[in-house]
Structure formats: C-alpha cells, structure tokens
Amino acid sequence: MTPILQLDSVDKAFGGLKVTSHVSFSVMPGEISAIIGPNGAGKTTLFNQITGHLLSDAGAIYFKGENIVGRPPQQIVARGVGRAFQIASIFPDETVLDNVRVACLSKLGQTRKFWRSVLDYRQATDDAHGILASLGLDAQAHRKAFELAHGDQKLLDIGIALALKPTLLLLDEPTAGMSPEERHQMRVLIKKLWKEFELTLVFIEHDMDMVFGIAQVVRVLQQGALLAEGTPEQIRANKQVITAYLGEDF
Amino acid sequence: MTSNTTRNLRAASLWGVIVLAFALVPVLSTSSYHTNLACHILIWSLFAVSFNMLWGVTGMLSLGQALYYGLGAYSVGLMVNYLGSQWYLPAMGVGLLAAALLALLLGMLVIRVGGVYFTMLTLAFGQLAWQITFKWYDFTGGDDGIQGIIPPGILENGTAYYYFVLTVVILSIWVLKRMAFSPFGLVLRCVQQNPDRVRFLGRRVRRNQLRIYVISAFFTALAGGLMAGVDGSIHTDMLFWTTSGEVILMTVLGGINQFFGPFVGAAVIILIEDLVGARTEYWSLIIGIIIMVIVLVFPKGLVGEAARVRSLMARAGLGRRA
Ligand SMILES: Nc1ncnc2c1ncn2[C@@H]1O[C@H](COP(=O)(O)OP(=O)(O)OP(=O)(O)O)[C@@H](O)[C@H]1O
Numbered sequence: 001m002t003p004i005l006q007l008d009s010v011d012k013a014f015g016g017l018k019v020t021s022h023v024s025f026s027v028m029p030g031e032i033s034a035i036i037g038p039n040g041a042g043k044t045t046l047f048n049q050i051t052g053h054l055l056s057d058a059g060a061i062y063f064k065g066e067n068i069v070g071r072p073p074q075q076i077v078a079r080g081v082g083r084a085f086q087i088a089s090i091f092p093d094e095t096v097l098d099n100v101r102v103a104c105l106s107k108l109g110q111t112r113k114f115w116r117s118v119l120d121y122r123q124a125t126d127d128a129h130g131i132l133a134s135l136g137l138d139a140q141a142h143r144k145a146f147e148l149a150h151g152d153q154k155l156l157d158i159g160i161a162l163a164l165k166p167t168l169l170l171l172d173e174p175t176a177g178m179s180p181e182e183r184h185q186m187r188v189l190i191k192k193l194w195k196e197f198e199l200t201l202v203f204i205e206h207d208m209d210m211v212f213g214i215a216q217v218v219r220v221l222q223q224g225a226l227l228a229e230g231t232p233e234q235i236r237a238n239k240q241v242i243t244a245y246l247g248e249d250f
Numbered sequence: 251m252t253s254n255t256t257r258n259l260r261a262a263s264l265w266g267v268i269v270l271a272f273a274l275v276p277v278l279s280t281s282s283y284h285t286n287l288a289c290h291i292l293i294w295s296l297f298a299v300s301f302n303m304l305w306g307v308t309g310m311l312s313l314g315q316a317l318y319y320g321l322g323a324y325s326v327g328l329m330v331n332y333l334g335s336q337w338y339l340p341a342m343g344v345g346l347l348a349a350a351l352l353a354l355l356l357g358m359l360v361i362r363v364g365g366v367y368f369t370m371l372t373l374a375f376g377q378l379a380w381q382i383t384f385k386w387y388d389f390t391g392g393d394d395g396i397q398g399i400i401p402p403g404i405l406e407n408g409t410a411y412y413y414f415v416l417t418v419v420i421l422s423i424w425v426l427k428r429m430a431f432s433p434f435g436l437v438l439r440c441v442q443q444n445p446d447r448v449r450f451l452g453r454r455v456r457r458n459q460l461r462i463y464v465i466s467a468f469f470t471a472l473a474g475g476l477m478a479g480v481d482g483s484i485h486t487d488m489l490f491w492t493t494s495g496e497v498i499l500m501t502v503l504g505g506i507n508q509f510f511g512p513f514v515g516a517a518v519i520i521l522i523e524d525l526v527g528a529r530t531e532y533w534s535l536i537i538g539i540i541i542m543v544i545v546l547v548f549p550k551g552l553v554g555e556a557a558r559v560r561s562l563m564a565r566a567g568l569g570r571r572a
C-alpha cells in the first residue's frame with residue numbers, strides 16, 4: 001500500500017531557531033495516529049507546514065503522491081486535507097449551523113451564489129445538520145458559536161473540518177483545556193468519527209489515555225526532530241522516549 | 251419551516267410599509283421641500299447600505315467611498331454639461347462602469363495591505379480624486395461645481411424624478427439585502443470574523459474582499475449619479491473625506507450589525523440636520539452633540555438596540571416570539 005501522506009526530510013526555522021528538522025515519516029490510508037512531544041517541540045509547526053500555513057524551508061511533503069510544498073492552504077484543503085486547530089478556529093458571531101453550513105457550501109462550490117438565501121440551499125443545510133448530529137451539537141444548532149462552552153467550540157472546529165469531506169484529518173490537541181470527563185467523551189467521539197467518516201486521522205495530544213487508547217501508530221517529536229515512531233507498545237517501552245518525554249513512572 | 255415563512259412575511263410587510271411611506275411623500279405633501287428631503291434620505295440610505303456591506307459585513311473600513319460617490323455624480327454632471335441632457339441616463343451607466351473598473355484596479359492595490367493601511371490608502375486615494383477635481387477648474391468647474399444638471403424627458407419633473415430615485419434605490423437595496431443573506435454574504439461575514447479559517451475552507455479571502463469592494467463602489471456610484479439630478483447641481487464636497495465620514499456616522503448610528511441599520515441612520519442624520527440646521531447657526535455643533543449622545547446611549551446603533559430589546563422581550567415572554 002502506498003502512503004497517503006509522506007514527509008521527506010522536512011525543515012522549518014524561524015530566524016536562527018530550528019523548529020522542525022529532517023522530519024520524515026509516512027502515514028498509511030485509514031490509519032489513526034498520534035504525534036506527541038514536549039511543549040515547543042514543533043508539533044503545531046509541522047501541521048502548519050503540511051497545510052500550507054507555513055512554507056517549509058526544505059524537504060518534500062507528498063499528499064496522495066503529489067508534492068504540496070509551496071501550495072497555499074486553499075489548494076491543499078481542496079485536495080482533501082482537513083484540519084482543526086489547537087485554539088478552536090470558528091466564526092464566533094455566526095450560528096453553530098452556519099459555521100458548518102458555510103463549509104458545506106464551500107465543499108459544494110456554492111459560495112459565490114449571491115441571490116437566494118442560505119436557507120434555500122437544502123443539500124448544504126442537510127449535510128450540516130448531519131455533521132452536527134454526529135458531533136452531538138444539533139441541539140445547539142441555532143446558538144451563536146461564541147456562546148458555546150469551550151469543549152463544544154473545539155467540537156465545532158472539527159465539524160467545520162469534517163464538512164469539507166477530508167480524506168486526511170489533522171487534529172491539534174482536541175482535548176486541550178478539557179475536564180477529564182470531557183476528555184473521555186472526546187476520545188470516544190474521535191474514534192467514532194474516524195470510523196464513520198472513513199478518515200485517515202493524525203492527532204497531536206498531551207493526553208496519554210487518548211494517545212495510547214486509540215492511536216495505531218505514535219510518533220514522538222523532540223526539539224523538532226522525530227525521536228521515535230512505532231506502535232503504542234513500542235513507544236511505551238522506548239527508553240529514549242521515557243527519558244525525553246513520558247517520564248519514569250509512566 | 252413555518253417560522254421561516256412568518257419571518258419572511260414580517261420582513262416583507264416591513265418592507266412594504268417603508269416603500270409605501272416613501273411613495274406617499276409627494277402625495278401627502280404639497281411642498282416639494284419634503285419630497286426633496288425624502289429624496290436625500292433615499293440616496294444616502296443606498297450609499298450607507300452599500301458602505302456597510304464593506305464595513306459592517308466584511309470588516310473593511312474604507313475612508314474613501316466619497317471617491318465613488320463623486321465619480322457617479324461627476325460622470326452625470328460632466329456628460330450632461332458637455333454633451334447635453336439626453337446623455338443623463340447613459341452617463342449614469344458610464345459612472346457605474348467607471349466605478350466598478352476603478353474599484354477593481356484600486357482594490358487590487360489597497361486590499362493587499364489590509365487593516366488600518368487599507369483605511370489610510372482609501373483615504374489617500376479619495377483625497378487625491380478630490381484634489382484633482384478641485385484643481386482641474388477648466389474641466390470640472392473646480393470649486394464652482396456644476397450647475398443646471400437637468401434630467402431628461404419626463405424626469406425633469408421633480409415628482410417623476412423622485413419616483414425614479416425611489417424605484418432605483420429600493421431595487422438596489424433589495425439586491426444588496428439578498429446578497430447579504432446569501433452564501434456569498436455568509437462568506438463575507440466569515441472573512442471578517444476569521445479570515446484564516448476562510449482560507450482553510452478552500453476560499454480566497456482577498457478575492458472575496460475585492461468582489462465586495464467592487465460591488466460596494468458600484469452602488470455608491472449609483473447613489474452619486476442619482477444625487478446629481480436631485481438639486482441639479484453637484485460640488486467637489488461630494489468627493490471630500492467628510493462625505494466618507496458622514497456615511498460612517500450614519501452607519502454607526504443605525505447599527506453596523508443590522509442590514510437596515512444604515513438606512514435608519516441615514517434618515518435620522520438627515521432629519522436632524524434639516525431640523526437643527528433650519529433653526530440655529532450653531533447647527534454643526536448641536537448635531538455633533540446629538541449624535542454623540544445617541545451613539546453613547548445606543549452603542550449597537552438604533553436598529554441594533556431595537557433588535558436587542560425585542561429579543562429580551564421575547565425571552566421574557568412579553569412580546570412575540572423572536
Ligand atoms: N510563527 C512563528 N514565529 C516564530 N517562532 C515560532 C512561530 N511558530 C512557532 N514558533 C516557535 O516554534 C517552537 C515550536 O512551536 P510549536 O507551536 O510548533 O510547538 P508545539 O509542539 O505545537 O507546542 P505545544 O505543545 O505547546 O502546542 C516554539 O518555540 C515556538 O515559540
């Protein structure tokens with residue numbers, strides 16, 4: 001099987017600060033995997049490079065066989081990369097429904113339509129309701145997004161990403177800032193979404209229950225370099241990873 | 251979907267009342283004075299509503315909309331002056347085309363910079379256009395402006411011209427309203443709230459900003475073209491930055507987050523100017539104070555506050571359900 005995403009010796013520096021260096025790995029279609037590492041290891045930066053928010057200094061990033069380095073985000077998203085952000089990136093003054101509906105409209109190529117009301121776009125509206133139902137946000141569909149609880153805003157961000165029907169979904173710390181109870185729900189939900197939407201899913205997490213609970217592959221980033229890659233069992237037993245990140249009593 | 255239908259009906263009936271009220275002005279009033287006043291309100295409303303598509307909806311604060319307003323007016327004024335009255339309507343068309351083209355060119359330049367630089371650049375271009383009009387006396391009449399701009403045929407009649415303005419303004423605002431609530435309008439609001447996310451919906455932020463900048467300029471020039479025939483004279487003041495400032499004031503006063511806010515704001519400011527201006531020579535001071543008080547008391551604008559009160563009442567179970 002050929003990888004859906006392949007990083008080949010990717011670099012990024014800000015001024016003199018090397019944030020990612022020589023990162024190489026391959027993600028298989030349908031895989032669910034985690035990226036872990038200390039704060040400032042370059043995890044978010046790596047996502048930014050994949051999605052075209054940042055231009056890589058060197059290396060190649062192949063998505064579905066095509067090198068996407070140098071392409072702007074809107075072209076990368078059009079090829080099937082979806083993303084939710086470390087800090088929920090939503091449209092605060094729009095309703096929850098419109099947040100997802102605008103993404104559905106975009107997917108359907110209907111964002112230039114200027115005559116009929118958004119309410120008249122049945123397909124986009126139905127799709128949006130479907131996604132909100134999968135996320136358990138349908139009861140709040142008509143609230144303004146800024147009124148949502150923190151955890152629900154994170155969910156909505158994922159909903160916007162899902163509306164674009166991505167093949168590869170990148171989630172940046174989906175449980176950040178959540179209570180243990182919410183984390184548990186999020187863990188269950190993400191596994192469900194992964195199956196329901198037949199995604200290839202890569203998530204960044206500090207929550208080890210989530211990482212070792214649902215990831216098939218775990219990659220460890222430290223000071224911008226890939227320290228280790230393997231199954232949860234391999235990573236758990238890896239001496240280097242234990243000293244660098246997990247700690248002895250893990 | 252019944253709630254949608256009632257909402258649509260209610261919106262349509264509000265529309266009906268507004269249009270009817272304006273349509274009755276020449277019938278109910280014997281003096282052309284009131285018709286003239288209503289005409290000013292209509293035209294400034296169109297100006298303000300199209301400005302708000304740019305600012306309130308998309309978040310682009312232009313301080314140079316007077317450029318397009320003046321362009322619309324001077325296209326008509328100059329062509330009628332040099333070529334004759336029969337060129338009045340074609341001149342309006344020329345003004346619209348010129349405004350759209352200029353907005354496309356300038357837009358590609360000023361949208362690139364964004365934020366406060368966008369505001370400053372629009373101001374600079376607006377003032378440049380004013381300077382040129384002001385200085386180029388031989389062609390534009392400079393500070394004297396242009397007088398005797400007579401609309402053609404039946405439109406020469408004040409009442410007929412009023413109904414012409416009413417029709418064009420209502421149609422234009424209707425088009426803009428449809429746009430505001432369409433997918434395109436939704437994208438524009440999203441561009442204001444979170445441009446990065448819009449890019450990650452696969453949409454181009456600047457492209458959408460450019461579209462609305464051109465559309466806004468188009469309808470602003472339409473307002474300017476209509477204004478040329480109201481009093482039969484135009485002046486370089488139409489291009490001065492204070493004109494851009496006044497339209498901002500109207501928009502703030504009515505409420506930038508409400509589609510009809512700028513409409514109400516324009517009406518209120520013109521009525522205040524009319525009432526106060528007729529009674530005292532300190533009118534600009536008094537208008538300033540009145541507007542300041544309104545803005546302080548109603549921070550969301552007149553229409554914005556009204557909507558808030560209505561939704562509060564609905565929540566308390568007092569009024570009709572929102
Ligand atoms: N645009 C930028 N300009 C300059 N430095 C940056 C920029 N973005 C990130 N950095 C720096 O790069 C390093 C890695 O940041 P990054 O956000 O990728 O870390 P992370 O692994 O996601 O950390 P966390 O777990 O805290 O989210 C940090 O030292 C950060 O300060």
Ligand SMILES: [Mg+2]
Nearest residue numbers: 043044045086
């Ligand atoms: Mg991060």
